[in-house]
Amino acid sequence: MGSLFITSALLPVPHGFATRSGGVSEGRLASLNLGFTVGDVRERVEENYRRLATAVGAPLGALHTVKQVHGDRVLQAAGGQNTPTLRPQLGDADALFTEQPGEWVGVSTADCVPVLLVDPEGKRVAAVHSGWRGTDADIAARAVEALVARGSRPERLLAAVGPAIQQCCYVVSEEMAKHFATRFGSDVVVARGDEFRLDLSRAVVLTLxxxxxxxxxxxxxxxxxxxxxxxxxxxxxxxxxxxxxxxFVLHRF
Ligand SMILES: [Zn+2]
Structure with a gap:
């Protein structure tokens, strides 16, 4: 069994990008499925969350998530509890942050680009979900701006850009390739014959x-x-x- 999540050496707080290892879901959802709306048995998903929380060493009641809508809205999370039960989602958004010690924030992905932001100075952490629509809407920039509005300095922020569909596999239409090349520069697109591949992580990095x-x-x-x-x-x-x-990323400095 592999590790439940992988990490970045850059971030000075507990965090992770969950893999599919270590859970109880079966078949196409094997095994650490953390999505409630993908046809899994609810009890299995809840058990997967419990296992994640145990591996992380943080209560589930302090984990905040959002209802992701491929937009550019950022929410501030607060009021988590030291309970073993998952909280309801905060609302419609694609990024969230917290300033409260002991809390953690997380975004859900299956190909989209996850970004974890840490301000070691101002002590804030954020999680961002950046699919192609969110990337086009500059969601990562909106998240940075939300932290800056609370007093963070952008030049002190640390960012880990996690596993996503990379340009080896992300074939897009010519129209979409041209749109992204115009928005982010030609190096986010690789053209091979009449096939176009998008480097979405690169577009997110350029946004940051x-x-x-x-x-x-x-x-x-x-x-x-x-x-x-x-x-x-x-x-x-x-x-x-x-x-x-x-x-996910924890506010534990
Ligand atoms: Zn690939």
Missing amino acids: RRVGVKVAHMDVLQDCTSCDSGRFFSHRRDSGRTGRHIN
Whole structure:
């Protein structure tokens, strides 16, 4: 059994990008499915969350999530509890942050780009879900701006960009390739003959740079969720019938 999650050496607080190892779900959802709306047995998903919380060493009642809608809204999480029960989702958003010690925030993915932000100085942590729509809407920039509005300095922020569908597997239409090349620069698209591949993680990195996050303060994991079926769920690879990962960061400085 592999580890329940992988981490970045850059971040100085507990965090992780969950893999599919170590859970109790079966079949296409085996085994650490953390999505309640993908056809899994609810009790299994709850057990998977309990296992994650045990591995992390934090109460489930202090984990905040959001109802992700591929938009650009950022919410502040507060009021978590030291209980073993999952809280309801905060609301419609694709990024969230907290300033409260002991709390943790997480976003759900299966190919989309997860970003974890840490401000070691102002003591804030954020989680961002950036699919192609959210990337096009600059959700990572909105998250940085939300932290800056609370007093964070962008040049002090640390960012870990997690496992996602990489350009090896992310074939897109010519129209979408052209749109992203116009928005983010030609190096986010690789053209091979009449096939176009999008480097979504790269577009997210460029978004973070534009709002002042330093390149030296970013760790971009290269793991491809579509290539590695042993470790990751992939919405594309599995034609939408797959599980969900949680990508989380704790306010524990
Ligand atoms: Zn791949």
